[in-house]
Amino acid sequence: xxxxxxxxxxxxxxxxxxxxxxxxxxxxxxxxxxxxxxxxxxxxxxxxxxxxxxxxxxxxxxxxxxxxxxxxxxxxxxxxxxxxxxxxxxxxxxxxxxxxxxxxxxxxxxxxxxxxxxxxxxxxxxxxxxxxxxxxxxxxxxxxxxxxxxxxxxxxxxxxxxxxxxxxxxxxxxxxxxxxxxxxxxxxxxxxxxxxxxxxxxxxxxxxxxxxxxxxxxxxxxxxxxxxxxxxxxxxxxxxxxxxxxxxxxxxxxxxxxxxxxxxxxxxxxxxxxxxxxxxxxxxxxxxx
Amino acid sequence: xxxxxxxxxxxxxxxxxxxxxxxxxxxxxxxxxxxxxxxxxxxxxxxxxxxxxxxxxxxxxxxxxxxxxxxxxxxxxxxxxxxxxxxxxxxxxxxxxxxxxxxxxxxxxxxxxxxxxxxxxxxxxxxxxxxxxxxxxxxxxxxxxxxxxxxxxxxxxxxxxxxxxxxxxxxxxxxxxxxxxxxxxxxxxxxxxxxxxxxxxxxxxxxxxxxxxxxxxxxxxxxxxxx
Numbered sequence: 001x002x003x004x005x006x007x008x009x010x011x012x013x014x015x016x017x018x019x020x021x022x023x024x025x026x027x028x029x030x031x032x033x034x035x036x037x038x039x040x041x042x043x044x045x046x047x048x049x050x051x052x053x054x055x056x057x058x059x060x061x062x063x064x065x066x067x068x069x070x071x072x073x074x075x076x077x078x079x080x081x082x083x084x085x086x087x088x089x090x091x092x093x094x095x096x097x098x099x100x101x102x103x104x105x106x107x108x109x110x111x112x113x114x115x116x117x118x119x120x121x122x123x124x125x126x127x128x129x130x131x132x133x134x135x136x137x138x139x140x141x142x143x144x145x146x147x148x149x150x151x152x153x154x155x156x157x158x159x160x161x162x163x164x165x166x167x168x169x170x171x172x173x174x175x176x177x178x179x180x181x182x183x184x185x186x187x188x189x190x191x192x193x194x195x196x197x198x199x200x201x202x203x204x205x206x207x208x209x210x211x212x213x214x215x216x217x218x219x220x221x222x223x224x225x226x227x228x229x230x231x232x233x234x235x236x237x238x239x240x241x242x243x244x245x246x247x248x249x250x251x252x253x254x255x256x257x258x259x260x261x262x263x264x265x266x267x268x269x270x271x272x273x274x275x276x277x278x279x280x281x282x283x284x285x286x287x288x289x
Numbered sequence: 290x291x292x293x294x295x296x297x298x299x300x301x302x303x304x305x306x307x308x309x310x311x312x313x314x315x316x317x318x319x320x321x322x323x324x325x326x327x328x329x330x331x332x333x334x335x336x337x338x339x340x341x342x343x344x345x346x347x348x349x350x351x352x353x354x355x356x357x358x359x360x361x362x363x364x365x366x367x368x369x370x371x372x373x374x375x376x377x378x379x380x381x382x383x384x385x386x387x388x389x390x391x392x393x394x395x396x397x398x399x400x401x402x403x404x405x406x407x408x409x410x411x412x413x414x415x416x417x418x419x420x421x422x423x424x425x426x427x428x429x430x431x432x433x434x435x436x437x438x439x440x441x442x443x444x445x446x447x448x449x450x451x452x453x454x455x456x457x458x459x460x461x462x463x464x465x466x467x468x469x470x471x472x473x474x475x476x477x478x479x480x481x482x483x484x485x486x487x488x489x490x491x492x493x494x495x496x497x498x499x500x501x502x503x504x505x506x507x508x509x510x511x512x513x514x515x516x
Contacts, residue, residue: 048452149505
């Protein structure tokens with residue numbers, strides 16, 4: 001089965017949205033770097049009917065590097081590189097005899113990588129807009145394990161075109177920003193194309209040393225790919241996944257440029273995706289400050 | 290402080306990097322002994338070797354000592370090993386029983402008549418699929434021999450969800466797991482009448498259930514028990 005595109009989607013959103021700046025781009029020469037760990041452990045999933053069914057406990061852990069570089073004041077290069085990705089599935093034991101019925105497995109590999117180029121459509125005004133083209137490179141393993149059902153990537157090359165609109169203001173000593181995002185993800189290898197959307201609101205507290213960020217994100221499938229049942233792969237990245245999720249992230253600047261972050265995410269609804277929360281922790285270096 | 294944060298993160302990464310754990314499933318079924326070559330009628334004056342198979346509390350075939358008996362040795366006599374002799378016209382209840390390794394007493398009975406010819410009692414088995422998940426699965430099925438081949442056939446009312454790549458069909462004596470089951474293959478038909486030819490190693494009475502499993506998730510989708 002092609003499993004859970006949510007996994008890669010969430011990893012992408014968490015890492016990129018946290019730092020991609022919405023409608024803003026990096027200044028020329030600006031650098032933002034982040035090392036983070038994202039994971040999900042799931043023993044249930046949303047079915048095609050939107051209900052929740054159990055499955056053998058599976059987990060994915062992504063250790064990734066994320067970086068932004070301001071090529072010019074308008075152009076920013078972005079890279080998300082999960083250089084170590086682990087996917088595993090639990091042993092299944094008989095409750096009657098204690099014997100191992102199905103042996104668990106794990107794979108470790110490089111994960112699917114995103115390279116993006118972002119362009120500021122306008123640099124002035126209350127609302128800043130930017131367009132981003134992301135190329136999703138299938139560098140992960142899309143058919144690992146003895147059953148081919150462990151994955152660190154979906155095996156397809158996708159292109160995501162995204163528009164962000166952001167605005168910021170201050171209320172007393174608190175900085176607040178908001179970003180709205182829409183995107184079209186063109187997928188290959190029989191995967192259905194997707195419409196993506198999201199809103200993000202962040203507040204800077206304690207002289208912007210602590211940021212609290214909330215997001216709502218979603219993916220809707222155009223259902224124009226091959227049926228999941230026609231897929232030859234039994235991997236974990238499902239085709240035609242859909243979801244609406246929410247997440248909360250906290251970011252702390254320990255020094256002027258260095259800090260840590262942590263986030264939690266879960267889904268309001270979904271189809272053919274994991275139904276357990278995901279988490280991430282990271283350390284970042286903000287060299288624009 | 291920076292060094293401490295890095296150390297904590299690296300340690301956390303190492304700890305968090307997914308150890309394979311154990312999922313435990315409740316897979317107990319009632320132990321059962323099943324006559325594999327039951328007949329309705331035995332021709333008067335002839336012999337017939339009954340055979341039976343024992344399946345344990347997880348549906349696995351296990352060799353145990355079985356003993357046979359007849360309710361009326363004057364009509365049908367049967368040896369301890371299941372060799373029956375038809376002696377005169379009438380009916381007799383043939384019983385096979387044994388002691389399961391779990392300590393449970395198991396038995397099976399069949400009513401056999403003595404008549405003018407030997408007639409097999411079971412030439413086909415039927416059942417109905419039911420979903421045990423949130424995925425659609427329904428339809429009637431029949432297992433019977435056609436042209437020397439054992440066929441599992443599904444009726445026109447069969448329907449299975451297409452949202453499940455990696456959906457496989459099995460024959461099993463334990464509907465809780467695909468482990469130990471006979472894998473017929475990947476499901477390629479998701480609606481309407483169709484059939485599967487089974488290998489000659491499979492007999493009519495070998496299995497009790499048709500099982501649908503999502504192989505990559507190791508998740509049960511549904512089953513159907515033979516009547």
